[in-house]
Amino acid sequence: MPSLKTFDLFISHAWDYNAEYYRLVEILNAAPNFKWRNYSVPRHDPLAGGAQLSEQLRNQVRPVNAVLILAGMYVNHREWIQHEIDLAKSYTKPLIGVFPRGQERAPLQVTTSVNAMVRWNTASIVTAIRQHAL
Secondary structure, eight states, rough: OOOOOOEEEEEOOOOGGGGHHHHHHHHHHHSSEEEEEEEOOOTTOOOOOOOOOHHHHHHHHOOOSSEEEEETTTTTTTTHOOOOOOHHHHHHHHEEEEETOOOOOOOOOHTTTOEEEEEEEEHHHHHHHHOOOO
C-alpha cells in the first residue's frame, strides 16, 4: 500500500473560544487513513505578541498545504481571522471553511473567501482537504 500524504494545515481560531479548535484537532487526529501536521497557534503554545505576531503568523501559514477557517468565530474575532485569510491568499493557500457543529450560516466574508465550505463532519472535512490542499 502506498504511503499517505501528510497534510500541513493551519487552523484559524480564537483562543477565547478554543473548544471548537480542539474538537477539530481531535476529528482530524481520529480520521482514518489521514495524516497531518498542525501548524496552528494553540493557546498552550502561543506566539509572542505585539508587532512580531504578524510576522510569526506569516511563518506559520507560509509552509502549509491549506488553511482551515472555523466560520463561527469570524464575527467576534474578525480582525485576526481576516488577517489570517489575507495571509493565506497572499501565499495562494487554499482556504477551507468549516461550519461549526449545528450552524447553518457563515459570515459572508468567510464564504466568499474560501475554496470550499464544509459541514462539521469528518468525511466532509477530510475530503475537502484532499481535494483542495496543495
